Amino acid sequence: MNNSFDFSNFSRQSSKGILVLYLNFIYKFIKVTWILLFFAVKDFNKISSIKLTYIYIGIAVVLIFLLVRAYLIFKNFQFKVTNDHFILKQGILKKTNTSVPFYRIQNINFKQNIIQQIIGVFEVSIETAGSKDTEIAIKALPLSKAEALKEIMSKSASFDKLISIDVDKKPLVKIGLKELFKVSLTENHLQNLLLFLALIIGFFQQIEQFVETLGRTDLLDGFIAESKDALSISFFLITILLIFLTVIALMSSFVKIFLVHFNLTAYLKEDAFEIHQGLFTKKSIILKKNKVQNITISTNPLKRLIGISFITFKQAVSGELNEKKDKLIRIVGCKNEQVEIIKTSLFKVIELENGEKEYPENYYKRRILIFVFLFLIIGYALTYGFFNHFEIFYSTILVFPISFYLILKKVKKRFYKITDEMLIVGSGLLETHLTYLEIFKVQNIKMRQNIFQKRSNVADLILQTASGKINIPCIRFEDAIKIYNHTLYKVETSRTSWM
Amino acid sequence: MFINNPISVFPDITEILFNSIHKNYLKVILLNVLLIFTAILIGLFTADYFNLFEEIKSYVYLFYIVFSFVFILVNLFMYIGFKKRKYAVREKDISYKSGVFIRKLTTVPFSRIQHIEVDEGLFSRFFKLASLSVFTAGDSSDDLVIKGIAKETALEIKEFISSKINE
Numbered sequence: 001m002n003n004s005f006d007f008s009n010f011s012r013q014s015s016k017g018i019l020v021l022y023l024n025f026i027y028k029f030i031k032v033t034w035i036l037l038f039f040a041v042k043d044f045n046k047i048s049s050i051k052l053t054y055i056y057i058g059i060a061v062v063l064i065f066l067l068v069r070a071y072l073i074f075k076n077f078q079f080k081v082t083n084d085h086f087i088l089k090q091g092i093l094k095k096t097n098t099s100v101p102f103y104r105i106q107n108i109n110f111k112q113n114i115i116q117q118i119i120g121v122f123e124v125s126i127e128t129a130g131s132k133d134t135e136i137a138i139k140a141l142p143l144s145k146a147e148a149l150k151e152i153m154s155k156s157a158s159f160d161k162l163i164s165i166d167v168d169k170k171p172l173v174k175i176g177l178k179e180l181f182k183v184s185l186t187e188n189h190l191q192n193l194l195l196f197l198a199l200i201i202g203f204f205q206q207i208e209q210f211v212e213t214l215g216r217t218d219l220l221d222g223f224i225a226e227s228k229d230a231l232s233i234s235f236f237l238i239t240i241l242l243i244f245l246t247v248i249a250l251m252s253s254f255v256k257i258f259l260v261h262f263n264l265t266a267y268l269k270e271d272a273f274e275i276h277q278g279l280f281t282k283k284s285i286i287l288k289k290n291k292v293q294n295i296t297i298s299t300n301p302l303k304r305l306i307g308i309s310f311i312t313f314k315q316a317v318s319g320e321l322n323e324k325k326d327k328l329i330r331i332v333g334c335k336n337e338q339v340e341i342i343k344t345s346l347f348k349v350i351e352l353e354n355g356e357k358e359y360p361e362n363y364y365k366r367r368i369l370i371f372v373f374l375f376l377i378i379g380y381a382l383t384y385g386f387f388n389h390f391e392i393f394y395s396t397i398l399v400f401p402i403s404f405y406l407i408l409k410k411v412k413k414r415f416y417k418i419t420d421e422m423l424i425v426g427s428g429l430l431e432t433h434l435t436y437l438e439i440f441k442v443q444n445i446k447m448r449q450n451i452f453q454k455r456s457n458v459a460d461l462i463l464q465t466a467s468g469k470i471n472i473p474c475i476r477f478e479d480a481i482k483i484y485n486h487t488l489y490k491v492e493t494s495r496t497s498w499m
Numbered sequence: 500m501f502i503n504n505p506i507s508v509f510p511d512i513t514e515i516l517f518n519s520i521h522k523n524y525l526k527v528i529l530l531n532v533l534l535i536f537t538a539i540l541i542g543l544f545t546a547d548y549f550n551l552f553e554e555i556k557s558y559v560y561l562f563y564i565v566f567s568f569v570f571i572l573v574n575l576f577m578y579i580g581f582k583k584r585k586y587a588v589r590e591k592d593i594s595y596k597s598g599v600f601i602r603k604l605t606t607v608p609f610s611r612i613q614h615i616e617v618d619e620g621l622f623s624r625f626f627k628l629a630s631l632s633v634f635t636a637g638d639s640s641d642d643l644v645i646k647g648i649a650k651e652t653a654l655e656i657k658e659f660i661s662s663k664i665n666e
Contacts, residue, residue, distance in 0.1 A: 316636055316637060442611075443607075443611045443635040443636055443637055444605060444606065444607040444608070444611065444635050444642060444643065445605070445606050446603065446604065446605045446606075446641075447603070447604045447605075448601060448602070448603050448604075449601070449602045450600055450601040450602070451600050451601075454602070464635065464637065464641060464642075465637060466635075466636040466637035467637060468637065469641070481511070481512065481513055484512055484604075484606070485510065485511055485512055488510070488512070488591075488592060488606055488608060489510065491608045491610065491611065492591040492592065492608050492609075492610060494610075498611070498636075499636070
């Protein structure tokens with residue numbers, strides 16, 4: 001117990017916070033202007049000395065301005081705790097007063113990026129499920145004060161006792177270097193490659209736009225046209241490119257996994273999971289069991305071979321879902337018995353075993369088949385229209401059977417299983433996802449049926465939870481009605497709070 | 500098979516009585532359509548007047564035929580769509596269904612509602628109509644909105660739900 005800190009009066013963060021804010025501003029500034037800087041450095045010797053002086057003065061002004069700004073933000077950032085509310089005053093010109101009642105608090109997380117690690121402070125973020133503006137981050141607190149703050153806020157009835165870091169207790173999951181290596185190796189490399197390429201294309205477009213404004217496009221165009229020619233001639237080049245892409249794909253998987261999940265340790269507590277992970281930015285997350293809206297257990301053929309899968313915990317979010325990717329908490333590299341432990345610690349075991357798998361009606365397969373092949377045919381027609389090479393149709397020998405096989409796979413993986421209190425939905429294409437949802441956590445329910453579906457007597461069900469939608473496509477209309485009624489009954493009779 | 504029900508009879512969503520929305524709302528819908536089509540028609544006229552269609556002069560009448568055809572079709576579609584919009588308030592939840600080609604049915608239990616809004620549009624205010632929106636937690640873009648019910652009814656429903664939530 002540490003009560004040496006008084007939170008009833010307004011207090012500021014650690015004065016080291018100025019440094020954290022300052023470096024963060026500089027980082028952001030460089031991120032926005034890196035292209036300009038890049039060109040400045042490139043043509044450094046062409047810039048006359050008078051201009052150079054101006055540039056230096058400009059940089060100095062910016063640096064001083066950022067420092068003043070960091071100082072003012074620090075000075076005006078004050079918080080206190082009264083009447084089971086966390087109260088925050090901030091803002092230099094536009095003053096904001098935020099008050100968060102304790103029962104609204106979903107999580108209190110500690111985070112450390114590389115600067116915070118060096119100067120020894122923690123970032124405390126307070127997550128709520130309310131409106132968007134009540135996301136609070138205190139950039140720099142010493143560990144003892146951060147712990148004390150958490151302790152005070154955890155005392156409220158709904159956010160009961162504090163879970164302290166218990167060193168003796170054996171972690172539920174501990175991923176060492178070797179395991180992390182395995183996890184990275186079995187990632188969905190194709191997806192990571194696409195992500196990486198998207199990133200690169202983004203960078204290139206940025207550069208291209210900049211170059212365009214300088215009026216040097218023709219040079220670049222000539223280069224691109226040349227390389228296109230070379231590509232169509234040389235099979236050798238394509239092979240090299242493929243190898244190169246494979247290496248990039250592997251690398252991006254490794255970097256992604258190592259950055260986020262380095263030194264992953266997860267503890268199972270009485271009413272929460274405690275997860276620590278991260279290479280440069282270390283994150284400690286305490287995940288209350290009753291705040292988890294649903295979980296997804298995913299694996300792919302490679303991972304299944306070595307018997308691991310990853311678990312995604314979804315918590316309540318506010319606003320648009322895709323903006324809040326960091327609210328998805330993921331434990332990678334779980335062995336099957338660990339998955340079982342996590343499952344049984346969250347849900348009743350009997351509920352998981354009861355019930356039978358139900359598959360979508362044939363209409364589902366028909367719909368995907370029609371859509372995909374229509375898309376392919378139009379795609380081929382357009383490509384032929386543009387390039388006028390009959391050779392492109394040779395690729396159909398590969399593309400059509402593969403598409404057909406993938407569709408069959410996708411349809412086969414789609415199922416749902418419903419018991420009295422649980423809904424389990426399977427999905428996936430190459431990967432396999434199993435989503436577990438306690439029915440009473442549904443927020444609203446929707447049924448959709450288009451005129452073709454009506455003729456085949458099937459309907460889609462969409463269950464909206466506080467952490468996103470869960471789809472059950474194309475099931476028999478009578479079953480859909482039954483699930484609809486059952487869900488409403490469960491939600492309306494449940495006395496348990498959904499978060 | 501979906502069996503494992505501890506109770507034999509659930510309250511059934513298909514057996515409740517749905518109310519139609521206010522008949523004056525049809526006027527609001529048609530007024531909105533009229534407004535948009537008038538704008539397009541004015542555009543067409545001006546283009547025609549300033550001889551922008553010089554090269555296809557002899558086909559311009561086709562534009563007007565297509566235009567009137569689309570106008571009638573949209574109105575018909577809106578009329579059928581209007582007929583399909585229905586809502587129901589039960590003891591513990593509120594439901595809304597709509598859609599011509601894609602039929603949609605949404606139900607929000609009162610116990611999950613975060614807040615309720617009653618809004619009036621420009622035309623709606625003239626006919627003393629309002630729209631009722633309920634919001635739940637999470638991605639609230641997809642919650643329930645009932646447009647075109649009488650303002651008193653909307654306020655009554657809002658009061659009713661508020662009292663149920665605070666129970």
